[in-house]
Amino acid sequence: MFKPPFILSIAGGGSTYTPGIVKSLMVRLADFPLAEIRLYDIDGERQSVIAPVVEKVIRDHSQSIKFTVTTDPEVAFSGAHFVFAQMRVGQYKMREQDEKIPLRHGVVGQETCGPGGLAYGLRTILPMVELCDFVERYAHQKAWIVNYSNPAAIVAEGVRRLRPKARVLNICDMPVAAMRNMGAILGVDRHKLEVDYFGLNHFGWFTRVLVDGEDRLPELRRHIAKFGLLTEDAAQTDPQHSDPSWVKTWRHIKPIMDHFPEYLPNPYLQYYLMPNDIVRHQNPDYTRANEVMNGREKKLFAAAAEYKQTGILPDAFHVGVHGVFIVDVACSLAFDLRQRHLVIVENKGAIANLPYDAMVEVPAYITSEGPEPVRMGAVPLFHQTLLMQQLASEQLLVEATIEGSYEKALQAFTLNRTVPTMQHAKAILDDMIEANRDYWPQLQQAWRNGELVKV
Ligand SMILES: NC(=O)c1ccc[n+]([C@@H]2O[C@H](COP(=O)([O-])OP(=O)(O)OC[C@H]3O[C@@H](n4cnc5c(N)ncnc54)[C@H](O)[C@@H]3O)[C@@H](O)[C@H]2O)c1
Numbered sequence: 001m002f003k004p005p006f007i008l009s010i011a012g013g014g015s016t017y018t019p020g021i022v023k024s025l026m027v028r029l030a031d032f033p034l035a036e037i038r039l040y041d042i043d044g045e046r047q048s049v050i051a052p053v054v055e056k057v058i059r060d061h062s063q064s065i066k067f068t069v070t071t072d073p074e075v076a077f078s079g080a081h082f083v084f085a086q087m088r089v090g091q092y093k094m095r096e097q098d099e100k101i102p103l104r105h106g107v108v109g110q111e112t113c114g115p116g117g118l119a120y121g122l123r124t125i126l127p128m129v130e131l132c133d134f135v136e137r138y139a140h141q142k143a144w145i146v147n148y149s150n151p152a153a154i155v156a157e158g159v160r161r162l163r164p165k166a167r168v169l170n171i172c173d174m175p176v177a178a179m180r181n182m183g184a185i186l187g188v189d190r191h192k193l194e195v196d197y198f199g200l201n202h203f204g205w206f207t208r209v210l211v212d213g214e215d216r217l218p219e220l221r222r223h224i225a226k227f228g229l230l231t232e233d234a235a236q237t238d239p240q241h242s243d244p245s246w247v248k249t250w251r252h253i254k255p256i257m258d259h260f261p262e263y264l265p266n267p268y269l270q271y272y273l274m275p276n277d278i279v280r281h282q283n284p285d286y287t288r289a290n291e292v293m294n295g296r297e298k299k300l301f302a303a304a305a306e307y308k309q310t311g312i313l314p315d316a317f318h319v320g321v322h323g324v325f326i327v328d329v330a331c332s333l334a335f336d337l338r339q340r341h342l343v344i345v346e347n348k349g350a351i352a353n354l355p356y357d358a359m360v361e362v363p364a365y366i367t368s369e370g371p372e373p374v375r376m377g378a379v380p381l382f383h384q385t386l387l388m389q390q391l392a393s394e395q396l397l398v399e400a401t402i403e404g405s406y407e408k409a410l411q412a413f414t415l416n417r418t419v420p421t422m423q424h425a426k427a428i429l430d431d432m433i434e435a436n437r438d439y440w441p442q443l444q445q446a447w448r449n450g451e452l453v454k455v
């Protein structure tokens, strides 16, 4: 492959996570030496607010690392060795629509799950393909894209279908966040946990939680039965997520395991297994997007303004598993460390009774040539059936994007477990087509009066 120090480009440089990720990189320069960090975004104004904060984080640790801020993909990616991708296509204003439109129809409103996630996917697939093409055209021929951009399950399937040779590793910090919580509950560092896990992104289960070879899942079951997947002092476990909605997210693992205690579910399964409870607690006028805009985003932008004014940067961004995890994965790719991480990979039999080409989330050994998935074997009928329905919804969404097919989009919405009827699916889809006029590909094909016509 190539030798350090590396050129790293961050696609979505204006992200609220950029300072935290760069901080995680700075404290690990010995593990992941850097020659240059580049920020790339299509919103130059937003990025220009975040950039001085990022530069401050860099200069607190290094005077030699070159720092580049650009909206020009050729400048951003020429010769790059690694690309961290964290784009939010449509930004928070569209996340707000993703979450509020379904709620208007009594359906779960969520960033990556349900109709919100499907809408987000229809916006993101083609920009992600564009990023792959930029990297193919400008970056080092063996460059890796490590992708956080959501909805990761749909993005991963879209890249598999449209750019199967792209060197993209899709990752999610929810499983490592869950492992962080498990470690806090068990009193061990999360890096000491070795887990078995199977599923799709944001739709999976832990089946074993080993500490020095001993399965501690029984102990976790007993704790979760009382407190959910949080220590008794919730804020102690996840300081970045002391927001009420996040405490509820972790607590909801309890009702799922009260019904199905064998495996420990990814918290996102609550949206699919208890949607009515979720809708009952969601405020259709003030969703998670509003919490983030009034929380994480507002705090960071206020800090950037104060730093510009005073030269003093307040404590305004979180450095947690989100940043540590992507640096861990990048180190394993860079130096062929074969570390075991939960990542999103093409199944190829890892889950024996799911389709060979499904993009699944399983443990894998991360080598310089990519992930080598651990074989999880066949999963029980209950989990297999849930997974097949979700996989079909996601794959139909990707086909709707590729073919411009209204009908396949309607099938994808109808198949999603959070959507109760085909009438709900159609009403939400039609509202979302209107809201996403500037972002979605034209869904031209549809059946009207027995004819397949352009709409
Ligand atoms: N995979 C995971 O587990 C995980 C964890 C956390 C966040 N995320 C994802 O990371 C992304 C960033 O989250 P955030 O809250 O910081 O969002 P944000 O809105 O603060 O930042 C996203 C940035 O992406 C930029 N962008 C949008 N379209 C782009 C394009 N085509 N090319 C380049 N840049 C583009 C926006 O202008 C914005 O500056 C989101 O997709 C979020 O869902 C994923």
Ligand SMILES: O=P(O)(O)OC[C@H]1O[C@H](O[C@H]2[C@H](O)[C@@H](O)[C@@H](O)O[C@@H]2CO)[C@H](O)[C@@H](O)[C@@H]1O
Binding pocket: 111, 112, 150, 172, 173, 174, 175, 177, 178, 238, 240, 241, 288, 292, 320, 321, 322
């Ligand atoms: O609602 P948000 O924007 O704060 O978070 C949405 C993301 O939530 C997950 O990532 C969390 C992680 O689970 C949490 O413990 C902490 O580490 O912060 C992360 C980012 O907020 C999920 O994995 C992502 O896909 C979501 O985008």
Ligand SMILES: [Mn+2]
Binding pocket: 152, 171, 172, 173, 174, 202
């Ligand atoms: Mn995730």
